[in-house]
Amino acid sequence: MYCRCIKHCNINISGASVHQKIQELLKYIRFTSEFPDKLIERVTDLAKTTLEVRDQRHKILATKLATIETKI
Helix, strand or coil, X not given: CEEECCCCCCCEEEXXXXXXXXXXXXXXXXXXXXXXXXXXXXXXXXXXXXXXXXXXXXXXXXHHHHHHHHHC
């Protein structure tokens, strides 16, 4: 497995190497006991915002489609 850089098309890094580096970083990361709750709250808020934007876009497109259908 290889990981491809999304900014540079000619850079591929061994997946095993990436996995090893991530494991090394995780050894030094410590979370507080409140972190999971804050993370869940933040992700939930972002998901709700994303869904609200999606619903707004859907409503706009539905209105435009209805307008086009009445003209046809």
